[in-house]
Amino acid sequence: MEATQLSESARRRRAWLPWGLLVGAVMLAASGAWAGSQSISALVERNVQLEREAAESEARVAELQALREAQSRRLRTLEQEHQATQAALATTTATCSAPESAPPRPEPRRPGRASVRGKKVARR
Template identity: 60%
Template sequence: MDDARTEAALGRWRWLPWGLLAVAAGVASTGAWLGSRSLQALEARSAQLEHEATESEAHVAQLQTLRQAMERRLRALERQQQAQEWGGAAAELQAKSAEAQRTRREAALEALGKSLKDALKAGDVALALEDDALRVELSERLLFAPASTALTPEGAALLKQAAAVFRSPLADHRVAVEAHTDEVLPAGPGGPATTAWELSAARAVAVVRQLAEREKLAPERLSATGHAAYRPLVPNDSPPHRASNRRVTLRLSPTPVTPEGAAVARTEPPSRPVKRQAKAKAKQTAHR
């Protein structure tokens, strides 16, 4: 009986290692399965995080593009507002000075009429007020010899008289010089012109140079244009008419107010009136 029990116990102990091995194998298999599931979960999570990161980068790039577009729009609106402010200031400044400019042109017309009265009587000079300009017409025979681009002494003297008025009271006016000829170009010495275009352009430049170099008018106020025979006063159908068309026109018009000028006008303090300056000077003289 004891031997039988001992044999049974030994039989059970013989199967114990195999049972333990089976249990260990099961545990290992379960661990491997669980580890595989964990690794797959980690890979899936990693892939999800990469996808979210990619979407975030795309969203950030989209936001940066939107911000840049908004900044460009803001700058455009600022420029537009600045242009409107400048335009309004320029319009206001021009409106304020328009009446004063007209008054000065009327005074200049009177002054030119007095200084050029002999040439006016001879028909070599014509003066006229336009809406926003003063026009001075000078005949060819007063300024140039036939086919010549060199000013005559009489023409230089007349421009000297006119320049005194151009400096004051019309210092804020441009001087556009326009020379005109007729369709007949006489042969003669005194200039390089070989066509009516060249003759008219060279004469306009000669007048501008005289006003700038001799009479010291600011060059930025001056311009020269040659119109040849294509802007006649009267038809070129007779010698007297052609003589009338051979002329030089000086057109004085206000210098446009630029945005920079408007900005300066807004920031500069107003000048003291002339009368107050005169009174102040008189008081100082009296005190002395």
């Protein structure tokens, strides 16, 4: 009887073995699928985040380019003003420091008029 009991318990174990393996395989596949879906959803979220950052970066680049163009225009305007100022200054300097055609002559002294300067005058 013991032999039949052993064989019966062995049969029961053997009967559960394929089901146990099947349940284990299903659990392993399910956990793998869950981990895969988590990984894929994380990748999708990261992709959305990177796209948003790229859009922000492109907007910032466009803003910086517009700012650069505005600064460039302002610099050109300032350079033109500076050149005009320098030209006006050069013209003014040339006009003011230009020698006259003839240097001014001192007026001749008139006879009969005594010059007080340089002479000792007696006081009364």
